Amino acid sequence: MREQFNAQLKDAMKAGDKRRVSTIRMITAALKDRDIEARGSGKTVTNDDILSLLQKMVKSRQESAEIYEKAGRTDLSTQEREEIAIITEFLPKQMGEDDVKAAISAAIAETGAAGMKDMGKVIAALKAKYTGQMDFARVSAAVKGMLNG
DSSP: OHHHHHHHHHHHHHHTOHHHHHHHHHHHHHHHHHHHHHHHTTOOOOHHHHHHHHHHHHHHHHHHHHHHHHTTOHHHHHHHHHHHHHHHTTSOOOOOHHHHHHHHHHHHHHHTOOSGGGHHHHHHHHHHHHTTTSOHHHHHHHHHHHHHO
16 A cells, blocks of 8 residues: 555656645655554554554544534635545445445354444454445444344
């Protein structure tokens, strides 16, 4: 993925796309921070970690865009939405609602989850297989619903 960021950055610089250049630089800066943090604990940053980082960046920008819209700052909201579009290009295609439900059912069966106490096992199994492909904030609510009833 790192090579993809560098290649996209070069292309954006050649094209003179300032928004894209600044967004990709922001991604690489956050990735370097994550690398430094991981090195301190003797770990390396995996592609799953990068996908998780990108998802957090998208979520943060979505929250900011909503706040800007409520405050009447459409210019800043538009900027955040443009950054979201660029960041999501690096994420895998998101799973549809039906696919998510099927994956949750399979994870529940696979882990033998019987109740709420097993929710952590189910979420861990889903994260292991589907990192970057689903919104885990929504998934946890769906898992909770399926385990409860």
